[in-house]
Amino acid sequence: MSTEWSVEAGARVIADHAGGRGPLLPVLHALQHEFGYVDAAALPLVAKALNVSRADVHGVVTFYSDLRSSPPGARTVAVCRGEACQAVGGHALADHAQDRLGVRFGETTADGSTTLDQVFCLGLCALSPAVTVDGRAHGRVDAAAFDQLVAVAPSESSAGRGVGA
Amino acid sequence: MTVTVFVPGDSGARAVGADDVAAAIAAQASARGSDVAIVRNGSRGMYWLEPFVEVETAGGRVAYGPVAVSDVAGLLDAGLLDGEPHPLGHGLVSRIDWLERQQRVTFARVGVVDPASPDSFEAHGGMVGLRAALAMSPIDVVAAVTESGLRGRGGAGFPTGIKWKTVADARSSVKFICCNADEGDSGTFADRMLMEGDPFTLIEGMTIAAYAVGATEGFVYVRSEYPDAVVSMRRAIAAARERGWLGADILGSGLRFDLDVRVGAGAYICGEETAMLDSLEGKRGMVRPKPPLPALSGLFGRPTVINNVLSLATVPMVLAQGSQAYHALGVGRSRGTQVFQLAGNIARGGIVETAFGLTLAELIEDFGGGTRSGRPLRAVQVGGPLGAYLPADGLALHLDYEELAADGAMLGHGGVVVFDDTVDMGQQARFAMEFCAEESCGKCTPCRVGAVRGVEVIDRILLGPPEERAEQVALLEDLCELMTDGSLCAMGGLTPNPVRSVLRHFPQDLGLTPVQAGGAR
Numbered sequence: 001m002s003t004e005w006s007v008e009a010g011a012r013v014i015a016d017h018a019g020g021r022g023p024l025l026p027v028l029h030a031l032q033h034e035f036g037y038v039d040a041a042a043l044p045l046v047a048k049a050l051n052v053s054r055a056d057v058h059g060v061v062t063f064y065s066d067l068r069s070s071p072p073g074a075r076t077v078a079v080c081r082g083e084a085c086q087a088v089g090g091h092a093l094a095d096h097a098q099d100r101l102g103v104r105f106g107e108t109t110a111d112g113s114t115t116l117d118q119v120f121c122l123g124l125c126a127l128s129p130a131v132t133v134d135g136r137a138h139g140r141v142d143a144a145a146f147d148q149l150v151a152v153a154p155s156e157s158s159a160g161r162g163v164g165a
Numbered sequence: 166m167t168v169t170v171f172v173p174g175d176s177g178a179r180a181v182g183a184d185d186v187a188a189a190i191a192a193q194a195s196a197r198g199s200d201v202a203i204v205r206n207g208s209r210g211m212y213w214l215e216p217f218v219e220v221e222t223a224g225g226r227v228a229y230g231p232v233a234v235s236d237v238a239g240l241l242d243a244g245l246l247d248g249e250p251h252p253l254g255h256g257l258v259s260r261i262d263w264l265e266r267q268q269r270v271t272f273a274r275v276g277v278v279d280p281a282s283p284d285s286f287e288a289h290g291g292m293v294g295l296r297a298a299l300a301m302s303p304i305d306v307v308a309a310v311t312e313s314g315l316r317g318r319g320g321a322g323f324p325t326g327i328k329w330k331t332v333a334d335a336r337s338s339v340k341f342i343c344c345n346a347d348e349g350d351s352g353t354f355a356d357r358m359l360m361e362g363d364p365f366t367l368i369e370g371m372t373i374a375a376y377a378v379g380a381t382e383g384f385v386y387v388r389s390e391y392p393d394a395v396v397s398m399r400r401a402i403a404a405a406r407e408r409g410w411l412g413a414d415i416l417g418s419g420l421r422f423d424l425d426v427r428v429g430a431g432a433y434i435c436g437e438e439t440a441m442l443d444s445l446e447g448k449r450g451m452v453r454p455k456p457p458l459p460a461l462s463g464l465f466g467r468p469t470v471i472n473n474v475l476s477l478a479t480v481p482m483v484l485a486q487g488s489q490a491y492h493a494l495g496v497g498r499s500r501g502t503q504v505f506q507l508a509g510n511i512a513r514g515g516i517v518e519t520a521f522g523l524t525l526a527e528l529i530e531d532f533g534g535g536t537r538s539g540r541p542l543r544a545v546q547v548g549g550p551l552g553a554y555l556p557a558d559g560l561a562l563h564l565d566y567e568e569l570a571a572d573g574a575m576l577g578h579g580g581v582v583v584f585d586d587t588v589d590m591g592q593q594a595r596f597a598m599e600f601c602a603e604e605s606c607g608k609c610t611p612c613r614v615g616a617v618r619g620v621e622v623i624d625r626i627l628l629g630p631p632e633e634r635a636e637q638v639a640l641l642e643d644l645c646e647l648m649t650d651g652s653l654c655a656m657g658g659l660t661p662n663p664v665r666s667v668l669r670h671f672p673q674d675l676g677l678t679p680v681q682a683g684g685a686r
Binding site for chain 2: 056066
């Protein structure tokens with residue numbers, strides 16, 4: 001479960017990761033790992049700690065598709081849209097995933113249980129189509145397998161966790 | 166006696182249940198009173214057989230696959246731990262035809278060693294290349310890499326030794342080695358497999374590069390979509406530091422070099438080397454104009470070697486076996502081996518490493534066994550999202566840098582994605598533009614705006630009135646030419662490749678006759 005965002009907790013995470021060369025991306029990864037997203041209130045703290053402008057931090061947060069500016073659902077499901085997956089039913093699976101969850105890519109279900117993302121290649125191209133649920137990869141996923149994956153209740157322990165900095 | 170059982174910890178194997186299989190073997194063998202040690206090795210690259218379980222026997226490693234949890238009890242009954250026959254059995258791994266027909270150099274240890282164990286790495290020839298390098302002068306190491314003919318495996322194919330020479334000759338108190346592990350091309354997974362299956366080889370290769378050019382710090386920039394590779398690399402770097410393979414006095418030679426893993430954040434463009442540098446510096450991943458070359462002014466403005474995972478992981482083999490041994494493999498100006506990745510609609514997908522010179526047909530039919538669906542093959546995309554689509558009658562092409570380039574295609578990072586006859590090539594052309602629009606860094610207009618216009622024009626060709634198609638095709642051709650000539654980097658510059666290949670080889674999917682598709686090449 002992600003920690004609840006607070007300025008104090010955020011400042012600690014920033015301080016822990018502000019060393020080394022070019023620390024901005026590691027700091028933002030660490031914030032997202034801890035809180036599930038990068039809160040707007042973290043931006044000036046990061047800017048001050050790293051001696052860069054708020055605009056720089058904002059620019060980086062909004063550039064990278066992994067970095068979220070708002071909390072994700074309890075579980076994140078990502079469907080690969082790369083060509084290798086397209087070659088074995090990826091287009092249909094992408095449509096099915098959006099229909100099944102009732103959201104478009106990049107959106108969270110109304111009950112807050114699931115965020116649906118698209119991803120361009122998981123490197124599982126000989127086991128396509130590929131899907132991740134909370135970062136855990138699954139290969140050879142058809143519509144039925146997808147329904148099974150999302151039928152399980154979201155696991156609280158891994159919500160919104162990325163790979164860390 | 167303890168029996169060693171190998172169950173891949175490779176993320177591909179895990180995606181089809183290897184963790185559960187490993188747990189089931191451990192639990193059930195123990196319940197039967199058998200003493201087993203489970204090693205989570207890398208994958209041999211035969212993904213249609215994953216989870217691919219191997220058992221160490223007196224006669225060698227015996228293989229079974231694909232193994233499901235429900236197969237484990239039956240396998241143990243049949244004598245899995247003694248390597249006894251079973252319907253899922255494949256006999257000795259070393260005698261599997263698909264592997265025997267390959268020449269694994271870069272991938273020699275992947276699937277063989279325990280990626281968590283420096284001892285296992287060293288027992289299989291690890292560190293021989295670095296020791297050989299340290300016995301030579303740095304300039305001779307550069308020369309050896311140049312003479313081997315090794316070219317950049319990331320896609321551009323630039324001679325690795327020439328790049329190193331530029332950095333070696335640059336004068337600076339700080340130089341960097343950056344490994345580009347932002348393997349974003351769909352259909353490619355060799356970098357991931359190597360980092361997950363044989364991470365110490367990459368560390369060894371980067372250390373050799375550091376010695377050759379006089380660098381003291383290195384970064385491995387791994388995409389965030391590869392969490393297992395990040396874990397594997399970080400674990401190996403920590404173990405290497407403990408062994409004195411990284412740090413202030415490497416192998417007692419006085420060489421100082423250390424490494425850090427940095428994780429990307431979901432931007433394809435960061436696989437472009439200058440965008441990767443910006444990302445490493447903590448900026449948006451925006452492409453830089455060249456010159457200055459990164460070799461002279463790279464990370465934080467310092468001379469920087471940027472090489473792909475496969476290039477760096479091949480260097481230890483070149484040093485261990487000699488540059489001539491590597492140069493003896495291959496054809497023309499494409500020397501050594503290429504790690505091909507067979508993907509998409511393919512019966513036997515995975516890694517095929519052979520000397521350059523194989524044809525696409527040999528790769529797809531002999532190794533790949535044709536389409537997974539069993540339907541006729543219609544198109545093959547070689548070299549990732551920026552590579553051309555080739556038609557079924559174009560598979561006689563030899564897979565080397567020059568022959569592909571002469572045909573308007575490219576080898577790229579060695580990914581080969583197969584499509585059957587259900588593919589809509591009009592949609593694939595549209596996707597190429599859509600992907601570029603999604604992933605463009607936005608720095609230059611031909612790419613940022615051109616890709617959006619490309620989607621619109623293709624939509625008008627696909628959905629608009631037939632009598633306007635010829636006009637729209639002329640517009641698309643014009644746009645492709647502009648993007649090719651006017652873009653700052655390969656993203657915008659090569660996106661027209663797949664689009665033009667569809668115009669050329671599959672005009673009917675755009676509602677065109679071959680004549681209407683005319684000048685397209």
